[in-house]
Amino acid sequence: MSDALHTQSAHALRERVAKGETSAVEIARAALDTIHTRDAAVGAFLHVDGEGALAQAAQVDRARAAGEALGPLAGVPIAMKDNLCVRGIPATCASKILEGWIAPYDATVVERLRAAGAVIVGKTNMDEFAMGSSNETSAYKLVHNPWDLSRAPGGSSGGSAASVAAGMAPLSLGSDTGGSVRQPAAFCGLVALKPTYGRVSRYGLIAFASSLDQIGPFARDVRDCAIVSEVISGRDPRDATSVDTVETLAGTYTRELERDVKGLRVGVVRASLAEGCEPGVVLAIERSIDTLRSLGCEIVDVTLPTAEHAVSAYYIVAPAECSSNLARFDGMRFGPRVESASLEETYGKTRALFGKEVRRRIMLGTYVLSAGYYDAFYAQAQKARTLISRDYAAAFERCDVVLTPTAPSVAFGLGAKTKNPLEMYLADIFTLPPSLAGLPAISVPCGLSEGLPVGLQLTAKAFDEATLFRVASAFERATDHHTHRASMFAAGGAA
Amino acid sequence: MSERISLDEVRKVAKLARLSLSEEELERMRGDLDGILDWMTALSKLDTNGVEPTFHAVEMAAALRDDVVVDGLRRSEALRAAARSDQGGFAVPKVKEGE
Amino acid sequence: MSHTQYEAVIGLEVHAQLATKTKMFCGCSTSYGAAPNTQICPVCLGLPGALPVPNRQAIALAVRAGLSLGCTLRKSSRFARKNYYYPDLSKGYQISQFDLPLNEKGSLEITTSAGTKRVNLTRIHVEEDAAKNLHGVGAGTDTLVDFNRAGTPLIEIVGEPELRSAEEAEAYLKALRDILMFAGVNDGNLEEGSFRCDANVSIRPVGQEKFGTRCELKNINSFKFVRKAIDYEIARQEAIVSSGGTIFQETRTWSSTQEKTLSLRSKEEAQDYRYFADPDLPPLVVDDAWLAEIRTTVPEPIAARRERWQRELGLTAYDAQVLSAHPRIAEYFEAATSSLETQRAGKLAKDNLAKAGAGKRVANFMQAEALRVVTTNGLEASFPCSAERLAGLLALVEDETINGKIAKDVFADMIATGKAPADIVSSKGLAQVKDTSAIEGTVREVIAKHPKELASFKAGKTNLKGFFVGRVMGALKGANPALVNEVLDRVLAEP
Numbered sequence A: 001m002s003d004a005l006h007t008q009s010a011h012a013l014r015e016r017v018a019k020g021e022t023s024a025v026e027i028a029r030a031a032l033d034t035i036h037t038r039d040a041a042v043g044a045f046l047h048v049d050g051e052g053a054l055a056q057a058a059q060v061d062r063a064r065a066a067g068e069a070l071g072p073l074a075g076v077p078i079a080m081k082d083n084l085c086v087r088g089i090p091a092t093c094a095s096k097i098l099e100g101w102i103a104p105y106d107a108t109v110v111e112r113l114r115a116a117g118a119v120i121v122g123k124t125n126m127d128e129f130a131m132g133s134s135n136e137t138s139a140y141k142l143v144h145n146p147w148d149l150s151r152a153p154g155g156s157s158g159g160s161a162a163s164v165a166a167g168m169a170p171l172s173l174g175s176d177t178g179g180s181v182r183q184p185a186a187f188c189g190l191v192a193l194k195p196t197y198g199r200v201s202r203y204g205l206i207a208f209a210s211s212l213d214q215i216g217p218f219a220r221d222v223r224d225c226a227i228v229s230e231v232i233s234g235r236d237p238r239d240a241t242s243v244d245t246v247e248t249l250a251g252t253y254t255r256e257l258e259r260d261v262k263g264l265r266v267g268v269v270r271a272s273l274a275e276g277c278e279p280g281v282v283l284a285i286e287r288s289i290d291t292l293r294s295l296g297c298e299i300v301d302v303t304l305p306t307a308e309h310a311v312s313a314y315y316i317v318a319p320a321e322c323s324s325n326l327a328r329f330d331g332m333r334f335g336p337r338v339e340s341a342s343l344e345e346t347y348g349k350t351r352a353l354f355g356k357e358v359r360r361r362i363m364l365g366t367y368v369l370s371a372g373y374y375d376a377f378y379a380q381a382q383k384a385r386t387l388i389s390r391d392y393a394a395a396f397e398r399c400d401v402v403l404t405p406t407a408p409s410v411a412f413g414l415g416a417k418t419k420n421p422l423e424m425y426l427a428d429i430f431t432l433p434p435s436l437a438g439l440p441a442i443s444v445p446c447g448l449s450e451g452l453p454v455g456l457q458l459t460a461k462a463f464d465e466a467t468l469f470r471v472a473s474a475f476e477r478a479t480d481h482h483t484h485r486a487s488m489f490a491a492g493g494a495a
Numbered sequence B: 001m002s003e004r005i006s007l008d009e010v011r012k013v014a015k016l017a018r019l020s021l022s023e024e025e026l027e028r029m030r031g032d033l034d035g036i037l038d039w040m041t042a043l044s045k046l047d048t049n050g051v052e053p054t055f056h057a058v059e060m061a062a063a064l065r066d067d068v069v070v071d072g073l074r075r076s077e078a079l080r081a082a083a084r085s086d087q088g089g090f091a092v093p094k095v096k097e098g099e
Numbered sequence C: 001m002s003h004t005q006y007e008a009v010i011g012l013e014v015h016a017q018l019a020t021k022t023k024m025f026c027g028c029s030t031s032y033g034a035a036p037n038t039q040i041c042p043v044c045l046g047l048p049g050a051l052p053v054p055n056r057q058a059i060a061l062a063v064r065a066g067l068s069l070g071c072t073l074r075k076s077s078r079f080a081r082k083n084y085y086y087p088d089l090s091k092g093y094q095i096s097q098f099d100l101p102l103n104e105k106g107s108l109e110i111t112t113s114a115g116t117k118r119v120n121l122t123r124i125h126v127e128e129d130a131a132k133n134l135h136g137v138g139a140g141t142d143t144l145v146d147f148n149r150a151g152t153p154l155i156e157i158v159g160e161p162e163l164r165s166a167e168e169a170e171a172y173l174k175a176l177r178d179i180l181m182f183a184g185v186n187d188g189n190l191e192e193g194s195f196r197c198d199a200n201v202s203i204r205p206v207g208q209e210k211f212g213t214r215c216e217l218k219n220i221n222s223f224k225f226v227r228k229a230i231d232y233e234i235a236r237q238e239a240i241v242s243s244g245g246t247i248f249q250e251t252r253t254w255s256s257t258q259e260k261t262l263s264l265r266s267k268e269e270a271q272d273y274r275y276f277a278d279p280d281l282p283p284l285v286v287d288d289a290w291l292a293e294i295r296t297t298v299p300e301p302i303a304a305r306r307e308r309w310q311r312e313l314g315l316t317a318y319d320a321q322v323l324s325a326h327p328r329i330a331e332y333f334e335a336a337t338s339s340l341e342t343q344r345a346g347k348l349a350k351d352n353l354a355k356a357g358a359g360k361r362v363a364n365f366m367q368a369e370a371l372r373v374v375t376t377n378g379l380e381a382s383f384p385c386s387a388e389r390l391a392g393l394l395a396l397v398e399d400e401t402i403n404g405k406i407a408k409d410v411f412a413d414m415i416a417t418g419k420a421p422a423d424i425v426s427s428k429g430l431a432q433v434k435d436t437s438a439i440e441g442t443v444r445e446v447i448a449k450h451p452k453e454l455a456s457f458k459a460g461k462t463n464l465k466g467f468f469v470g471r472v473m474g475a476l477k478g479a480n481p482a483l484v485n486e487v488l489d490r491v492l493a494e495p
Helices: A010-019 A022-043 A050-065 A107-115 A158-165 A184-188 A224-234 A279-294 A305-328 A345-353 A356-369 A375-398 A421-428 A432-437 A465-478 B007-016 B023-040 B073-082 C057-068 C166-182 C221-242 C288-295 C300-314 C317-323 C327-342 C350-355 C358-368 C387-398 C404-417 C421-427 C437-451 C451-456 C460-476 C481-493
Strands: A045-047 A077-081 A119-124 A172-178 A191-196 A216-218 A266-269 A298-302 A401-405 A441-449 A452-460 B088-092 C006-016 C079-082 C093-096 C108-113 C115-128 C132-134 C143-145 C153-159 C197-205 C214-219 C250-255 C260-266 C375-377 C381-382
Touching: A010 A022, A010 A050, A022 A045, A022 A050, A022 A077, A022 A119, A022 A158, A022 A172, A022 C260, A045 A158, A050 A119, A107 A119, A107 A224, A119 A158, A158 A184, A158 A216, A172 A191, A172 A224, A184 A191, A184 A216, A184 A441, A184 A452, A191 A224, A191 A465, A216 A224, A224 A465, A266 A279, A266 A375, A279 A298, A279 A401, A279 A441, A279 A452, A279 A465, A298 A375, A305 A356, A305 A432, A305 C079, A356 A375, A356 B007, A356 B023, A356 C437, A375 A401, A375 A432, A401 A465, A421 B023, A432 A452, A441 A465, A441 C079, A441 C481, A452 A465, B007 B023, B023 C132, B023 C153, C006 C166, C006 C221, C057 C153, C057 C166, C057 C288, C093 C115, C108 C166, C115 C166, C143 C153, C166 C197, C166 C221, C166 C327, C197 C221, C214 C221, C214 C260, C221 C260, C288 C375, C300 C317, C300 C327, C300 C358, C317 C327, C317 C358, C327 C358, C327 C381, C358 C387, C387 C404, C387 C421, C404 C421, C437 C451, C437 C460, C437 C481, C451 C460, C460 C481
Parallel strands: A077 A119, A077 A172, A266 A298, A266 A401, C214 C250
Antiparallel strands: A045 A119, A172 A216, A191 A216, A191 A441, A401 A452, A441 A452, B088 C143, C006 C153, C006 C197, C079 C093, C108 C115, C115 C153, C132 C143, C197 C214, C250 C260, C375 C381
16 A cells, blocks of 8 residues: 555655646545544544645645646645644644634744645644653643554654654644754654744744744655745744745755765764663664765764753753743633632632643743842853854854754653653753754654664754755665654555 | 752742642642752853853844734634623733722 | 921833834734724734734834933844733733843933923833723623733833922923924823823932832823822821831822822732843844934924024014924924915015014914814824915915904814815905005095085094994905005095
8 A cells, every 4th residue: 555645745745736646635535534543543633624624625626727836735734733823723732721722813834834735634732832852741642652652752743743654644843942843753753854943933833932942844754844844934024033034945955855965074973972872872873974974974073062051051941931931821811711719819720720841841930030040040041052052153163064863762651751850851952952052953764773763863054954954865865764664654544 | 958949939939920839739849840950050060151141042133014004803703712701801800900 | 306308209210102003013003992902913912822023113213212312222122021910911921121221321301490400311111011901891890901002012211210309200201291292202192091100209318318218109190190199109208207107118009089199019019020031032123224214203302493483483482382382283383484484485565574574473373373273182183274274374464465353264264164265365355455546436435425424523523533444444345454544544634
């Protein structure tokens, strides 16, 4: 069943639609059927929008029949993380505090995807408000890693990753604050990009930590990731932090895909392969370095001396911002309200609808911003950020991309790290430094360890996503890691 | 072991954050925060003398918008999301007057 | 028993709404008086995922305010979040400026019975307004919140504590309001809340340098209340201190019904606002080119204009004060004056030029007639006719087509019918008869018809001249009375 619709890449599906081989409605039906048969076991979706998906697909078919130009994602199903607003359907952030809330507007990325002909199939499960690295803080249900249902898919965009890995959609969007698309991509054997801060509009992304949040896509190959990245990127007048880059985006990523990488300098952070990394991960990374060398890359050693403070800095900055960003969830204008005797009590009890991890981070963030602690914590963390950026600037004097593992381990078991928050926080040790510096980073599959995927993270200079796609694509062409799939992927399901 | 954060401080922070936590939760939260803050002490040893903080990782100036009226939300749609509404307003528990 | 003399120390914080069409961070209208919650969007309602984008015009007006008050502009300033919970605060934080405000320093001159005094400013920063809580209109005990006002652009003008009396405070507010209105920054509308004031009041023994403990008086919304509230507060504090008591730092409010200040909250209940740089808003940069552009929009300061009117146009200080009561009135006056100067050029009767300058003539007529029918609303004013038409009317007086009394009637007609003055004069035949021979003809006719009266006159009843004047004027409809008298005298003197 290798040509079953749900196993096809986004660019292959678009091709079929363009040629009239398959209708967008057929493709949408196949995706919805696959979700229907598989998601009970995976738990990737919080809301499936069958009606909306079929309507969008029908519109694509009509446009094709009318001879209109088709967008780059015409008829391609895509799943959206539940912290992205899609007009008329729920957005819960996997939290009880947004239970029943229907977004009254479209996020900018959603508008762009619709304009490109993409078909939104539903909203994916996540860590509550994107706070977590295993998807276990969802207030609704667990997500099971399609490679091994007893394991975590990673987080916080676990549902988005699992949906693509399980064949329920060829593409999905997640959000990445400290690694939330890269780490689940690594755990689920996918390609995912965290764009440069400012590259993709955050309008309509329910904020976790505004200075770090970026929306990023999941795909099963580099080309698909490049195509969807081009669609969602670019300046948006509704986001004051979105950046006006001179180049027009169409084609700037995809044209890199066929280029070779001879002479490109790859900086390896040796320290990342020492302590704390599983041997299987280290092995896969070492082999990847060899592959890149064999492709003509120059391998150099670089160091990021301040990176060891990244976890601490992140767990000050992100909670501080979240404590403020989540203040609007107070039951006054939207969402559930726990009516109580007084205004103060109503606030307190309503906001107690936040789950444990979210409450913990709000508390931590409120504390580090409060009078008397600001300088010791928040200001110090922001200064550490400056030093981390300087580390990268120094590294990029010597190389074009920085290479590390995406995560120190392969997917861990569900429940394995929920006891101690600190242990969970360390799962992000490699993805945090690029986030704090605002840099683009991509995770690509680079082999298996214990039968589970390992992810390779490449980081580039700000706004140099093109080089990431160039290296990732050359690596993909030279290896077959991206062809490995979760066992449930091809089996059964809808044709 | 010395405390990095006291139960009273935790209570104060919970009040600031408008989170009503039971005594038991406050205790547990104190323990969690204590552990996290303890682990963060390493950061305080990082020499940041003369280093400017980063508020925006990518250097940029705020993009501004023109002073042109744009359609917003319909009132009915906005109020539909509210727990309660009355006479076109969002109904909230009584607020002390004059503030 | 020695009697300690106290002096008051007062610093004012003024919130002035910027006269923009749309809100500070979204495209919702700022117009006043709309039905509740009809000028709202995801941004000002603080819905999940919405982001703020600053209004360029609001920033330009805030810069203009700074330029008008002699402030130092910070070319790169920063937005900060002020975090607190309140139902009228949609996001749980207010976007304001904290450590790096847009304008610093500056000053303004005030005039009181004691003379003039320069008062320094600390800063002028940009921020957004909160929504409006409506009490006692909802069912039961609910408060209803109207978000139309939420996000309205404001500047906060923080004055140094250099005021020493309620009179000075009132003079400061009036001077500030004048300057902002004439700069087109604020509409000066206290009733609609677009110009609001908080006062920090303390007392100290005369000669002591150290400030006493201050109380903050919130939301004083009329000039009358400012004086009353501050006078009350000074007396209250003096009474406490004189009797050996202690002032506690607190926030108080003026109750206009009880005519006293009431405690709102003590310092212990004071908020910890946890200010931090708003990550959604990069630095606000006003570059040299933009600054130069804004500079060209700063009008001549009102004080300078009043002086110029007196010096160049021969107005009295009182005239200048009356005609600068409102920026549109001042503009109207200047436009009418300049139009009259243009219209009279070349055709003015030589000897009238000396009688009254155009400015003085316009000033007199506006004060006597036109201002009565001018209505103002915020920065807008509506005039019964254009300044050019008013000048046209006065030009007809200057060239003696009509006299001053007829001019009043013509003006009334202009208001009623909207017609041009010349049209009214010609259609109603109001033009003065300046032809001496025509007058003489009528005089002879009248005399011929009244031989009895002529005889009596000749016999010494000289008061009968009035009778003849009346008859002649009645017959001529709009003759120059001086001319009629002159001709009549001559004819009556004939033997």
